[in-house]
Amino acid sequence: MTDTAMPRPRPAVVVALLGALAVLAGLAVLAADAAGGDNLVLMDAGPIARRGAPVAAVLADLAGALTLGGAAVAGWLLREPADRARALLVVAIAAGATTLLRGAGLVLSYAVATGQPVGSPRFGSDLPVFFGTDLGIWLLTGVVLAAVTTTIAVLGTSRGIARTVTALASLVAFAAAMTGHAAGDETHEVGTSTMLIHLLAVGIWLGGLAVLQLLPARSRDDAHVVRGSSHLALLCWLALA
Secondary structure: OOOOOOOOHHHHHHHHHHHHHHHHHHHHHHHHHHHHHOOOOOOOOOOHHHHHHHHHHHHHHHHHHHHHHHHHHHOOOOOHHHHHOOOOOOOEEEEEEHHHHHHHHHHHHHHHOOOOOOOOOOOOHHHHHHHHHHHHHHHHHHHHHHHHHHHHHOOOOHHHHHHHHHHHHHHHHHHHOOOHHHHHHOOOOHHHHHHHHHHHHHHHHHHHHHHHHHOHHHHHHHHHHHHHHHHHHHHHHHHOO
16 A cells, blocks of 8 residues: 555544534534524425525535535645645645535525426526525635635645635535525624634535545645644634533
């Protein structure tokens, strides 16, 4: 086995990843409440939209976390060009997946919000109205930002590219935070800020750990990388707490 082979994930890392996944799943469930309300009854949009919307939200958050955390690791922790190139390849794939999943989430959220099953004769007839709402605007913004992130991620493997992708992925997380149910609360600023902090912290922590597991052991266990990732993990833990 050469040193470029994919290393086995460590038990502690797996536990951390599963814990972060649980947090993201909880956030996605909260975001799925965006189209609902205590006194609002919507028409049934069908099983595809009803079940697909939360699934798309969870997968989009996971792909976004991999994009954000991987880009942060590549931009600030990795010193070897080969390691940075490998990390950014994963980031580019994750960013592309984020774009597709957020696009699917937009379509399914539209279906839920308008009560139009996917594929129905009237499906799409209210899109201009939907894009005039806060939910529609932020969902569309998230898709566009994710597409821009993907484009930048494939342009090179420099630190500058990695840090630019990190900033763009953070904006995608911001757009996602604005679509959660907290965005409609009376304490709008507190709710969205809390959601954003959670998305950023979990994204950097989870995504960074995942990308590090795809690097050769010599790079993953480098003292500089271990120290830097530990500091990031501590900051993310404090933010989540």
